[in-house]
Amino acid sequence: MTGRYIQKILVCCAVLLLACCVPAAAGIPGDTDGDTVVSEKELATAILDHLTAGRLSADELSLAAHNSLHLPYGQLVVAVAGDRYLIPATSYIDQKGVPADSLIYEGLVTKLRPKEGGPKEYLGWLAERWESSDDAMTWTFYLVRNAAWHDGTPFTSADVRFTYEYFRDHGNPDAPGAGAYLVNSAIFKNVASVECPDDYTVVFHMKSCAPLFPETLATGPGIAVFPAHIWRDIDLPSTYIDTAHIGTGPFAYGSTIPGTLSKVTAYEGYHGEKPYVREVVTKNYEDEDAQILALRRGDVDFISGEFGLSPRKAEALKDAPGIGICRIPSGGQAFEVAFTSDVYPATIPEFRRALSHAVNRERVCWLVGEGARPTETVFLLPALAGDQVNPATNGLFSYDIAEAKRQLARAGFNLTEENGRPVLLGPDGKPVEITIPLAGKASTNAVDQKIVAVLKEDWEGKLGIRIVETPQVDDSVYLDWIAKTAVHFDGMPGRWHEDIDRLDNFQRSPLGENYYHFDNETFNGLITELKSTADPDKREEIGFELQEILAEEVPCIPVFSQDAFMAYRSDRFVGWDAALLGGGGNIRLFSEIRPASAEVGLRA
């Protein structure tokens, strides 16, 4: 029934476009010049068309008018993989403060996805601009002036101070009852006090020099600001039943049907650019395949899998009618072969260096398929970290088995043969055997198994290192496993590879041991220095030095990074690629999408 209706509309549109002799581009009704904007003139023409010739139906005309006047129109249905991505019907504040990817709440700043090779960019959300004192001990945020909470209460600096105080007070581990502890309170740990000189200015006084305070606030989608007038009297965030979800974002909470659907509606009083769609519905499909079927059938308009669609499925969707694919470079996970530096034979730096030449990245990428890009830089991804990547460390880990053999020999390893198979004898004269635990963060799309398959060919077949795979160990014991085994795999979302500050991943202290059990005094010291350095040039220098140490010590071997794939209905909405690639917190994503088919208006 709907299918026939789509067909009818498509046929109508085609005839219409031909009749108008306009370049045949699928687009918004009434938009005759194809710039995806319906100008007043175009709208007027459309009205006349409708009145005189009936070329545009009433629904299409309505769509054209909404677009022209920038009034929210229609319903956008987004598929999510798991009901934890739905807005819960009850309390919204969890231990992190606020769920990720929220369209309802906003923080002060958010971080944009960096352009390839470009510098870091922040986007003001509730803060218009911000500045710090020279010693980075004081941060001042100037707030937007026209923002209001969804219930109409004006947003002021008092809300920001309240949020800080709420985190501070409820970050107390001795707070009664499980779940009362707000984990993100750690983010404000360094804040000594917050001051509000006026309604639209907030001053954070830091305990120690904090040149990266906005960065901290922008972690994830950003730390959300809570409405003080609602949360003031709530002692236990975990037991409070919040059914209103009052925020300041472009969308306000609509309704939820637990486990399957939730809805937000455009907030007319939004302080920034108003959304073009009136409703965003999130629909839960547990299975990625069901998402794809639903997109094809037109039940949903946007799918992204859990860590982006699998490349092969994205590939297969490419030619489907009315469906578009967006690829975000390095937007998926980045994978590495990680060493546990205190487990033999990974204790020997030469061994680690030798093996860094024995990872056939091209072959792994070939197995993984479209969208996997080999990476040889130290930890930071050039596509994300841009100019922070030290060019001197590029290409140091090229695939070269002969070189690997040479270095192993130099380190005292002895390659012999037994029953026609190569066997590597360690400096102690015993055959080298490595256990690799599977699962953990690299198990998405079975990437860990793919890397093992390729490593087995080289390490086992050519270098004589016996590889023992463990059964798929579950997450609860995985940490124990990697502490006991010399080699494991790790897969981290792109944002862990985009900034030199993330190199603290290799630092020992203050958080204790790192995943790699890597402990280099110079490195640890440099990280501490980096954290309190405000001067960009100085920071870059330290960053380069850190990368050189890593390149020398090889606590991990980078393998590849994966592009993220998403699919959408290009016949119903326009503006996808720009919005998706343009980056920014997801909060802006659905504000920029514009309805292009009257059908989306009929759904709501």
Add this chain to the structure above:
Amino acid sequence: MNGIYLLKRLITSFAAFCIAVTIMFALLRLMPGDYITMYLEAIYRYAPPDVVEAFNHVYGLDRPILEQYVIYLLDAFRGNWGYSFIYKVPVLTVIGERLVWTLILLLPATILATLAGIGIGAYSGWRRGSKTDIALLNSMIIIRAIPSYWLALMILIIFAYYLNLFPLGGYVDTGALTTGIDPLDVANHAVLPVLTLFLFSVTGTYYLMRSSMLMTAGEDYITTARAKGLDELMILRKHALKNAMLPMVTLITFECAGMITGSIFVETIFSWPGLGMLTYKALAVRDLPLLQGILLIDTLFVIAANIAADLIYPLVDPRVQVGDDA
């Protein structure tokens, strides 16, 4: 049915519940890489020692193991089953939301399967050896032999995607967000999952009814009745049904109790937000408190079903004295 028997049943149930709780306690505490660390790992990349310590304190993990056990046991009886890792709300809340949806699938499927199983089984047993009987028997054997999720997958693909007759998943259409949940809409979404569950459980009832018919057919009184010229089918059905009733009630009890087994595949494939899907997700992220809750709720279900069966037996067949050991 008497007081002492009921008491015995209650003691058994109580013991079963305690054992289930104990198993979960042992698993949680034996778990290498304790679960607080794991929990925090999901949020931070590291688990800062001071935070771990604070959490251990809040969860009472720094107390002696016996004290922990007693607290745990008491909590389990109080309905305080801990917090789910993924949902970060009390386990019982999560389960409560899902339970009703599982029942929506399970009840119609079980009732239909029982009725149909009795009907087809009786017919098959009556016409024993006939072509229809053989065909029915074989098709039941085949249905039973197909892996359940495979069947569910095929049903989804054929009826929902290719024939486009039913929704692909979920339990309501997006319209429900504005208009509220429409029972008809839910029914439309439930057709395929109920069909699949129906196929899973109809075979059991069918087997039981058919063999009861066959057993009854060999009884002397049937031969006598036949000799007297009474309607064979009617007598057969009456007696066979009576004989099959007791095991049937047991079977249905078990089917209800084992609801998670069947629904885990069906609900996952049809995106039906019941207990089965919850189990699947809890498994995927090893959400042990949630898995524990599911085990406990299922145990409670078995207990309830057993007691219900005890109450139903005498209604079905007054000759049966439940709890009569002699």
Add this chain to the structure above:
Amino acid sequence: MIEVTDLETCFSTGFIRRRVVRAVDGVSFRIEEGETLGLVGESGCGKTTLGRSILRLVEPDRGRIVVDGTDVTALSRSELRCFRPRMQMIFQDAYTSLNPRMRVRESVAEPLKIHRMGSRTDIDRRVRELIEEVGLNEEHLNRRPYELSGGQNQRVVLARVLALKPRFLVADEPTSALDVSVQAQILNLIRDLGHDYRMTCLYISHDLGVTRAMSSRVAVMLEGRIVEIGRTADVLDRPSHPYTRRLVDASLTGPCASLERLPLPAAPTTVEVRSGHWVEETV
């Protein structure tokens, strides 16, 4: 030879809600060496339980059993097992007395094997001897119980029992399941073999005719108690207890006559009405 004193056997059912049925209720009697005591009573009166209790196939709750000078009740489990060959039992239904999965040869050899009586060839020879003694021949050895008639099966059972050369035999209505024609043969066989093997015998039956033929003394059992005991002729021809009288009357009118319940005293006393003929006093 056999002396039973104040034997009591109870069955209890249920674990929590215990219900006690006193199947044998304070029975005492003696059987002299080589003598056959007949035990009569209607079904359900505890005859079989008494028989089994004496052999400790059912554990008695109280009382003393002396067989051949040995206090059976005092034996430990392993001692009992060693003692068992001296006392044996034949059951009512010959079919169920033999394991349907075993050939006759195995069944007959089984007691010899259990007690490791001789080498394999010895056992084999003994089995052949036995099977001929009970009136069968070697070709029956390879048959299974369902390939034999009831009478033949009972002969096999007898052979199996005799393999151990028991001193005491409890025969629990061994012919009641057989045709009348076969009955006589088996009865004769039991009597003859009993004589040959010099066995003391407790012959349980509800058939007064058979009892008369088989036993020199008779005990009458009612609701777990022996109400009358004495020489066969004394008891059956001049019954003193009302129950015995009814039993005798019933056997004359036909087996179908049902026996009404008799009121029994709670603490009965026994009186000797003539030498060796004891009767329980009635109200």
Add this chain to the structure above:
Amino acid sequence: MHKKIVLAASLGIVFAYCAVALLAPVIAPYDPHAITGAPLSPPDRDHLLGTNDLAQDIFSGLIWGTRATLLLGFVGAAIAVTVGTAAGIVSGYYGGLIDEAVMRLLDVAMTIPIFPLLLILTTFFRPGIYLIAVLMGLLGSFQGVRLIRSQVLSLAVADFVVGTRALGAGDGYIMARHILPGVLPLAGVKFVTSAQHFMLIGIGLGFLGITDPSVVDWGQMINRASQNGAMILGLWWWLIPPGLAVTLISLALAWLGYACEDEINPRLRVMRV
């Protein structure tokens, strides 16, 4: 007549599977773990059923997978039946307090739902294939205890058992020589039906991702195939064969079980399939 054909066919299939499992190294053209071609290539002469996402030969995986499935089914069933029979015999033969204890224990054990418990335990321990088989066997033995016990109860009071005891036989001897043979046919049927049941459960566990990755098994293959969008991408050669393979062996065992049941319970004997 027809029944014999079905019986023969079922036995044939079971034996064929066993043969394939035993001869896997000979039959399978490739090591099922090795990268042998391009990933996700369709069937051709080199790869009879194409390759999977790891570029492993699916046909070889199918052949090797027979081992895991049969192992899960048969080892699990053997454990279940052995434990069930042993406990059933002891409980039914001795009766009294032992029986009471076993039955009450069973009441409790049967109240705890087996499948969720199996899921939790296999998730908790590292899921090696033998561990899964043993857990499945142990948890699946409860029903068998009841079944066997009820049979033993009637056997234990049979005259030939009492008679043998009167002969001076020990309990061990009686249970081994007289009781056990009596329940063996029933245990045999239970074995066949349990094996079928456990194979399906094993495949189900594989589908839920609870498997031993060092072993190729069909559940894992189906899981992998459906996780990697075999359905969406139309890779039938990856998704269909393992499913068919399971269905076939399960069907053969089901028929076998039915035929055996028919044999030991003659009153059901009307099957002329």
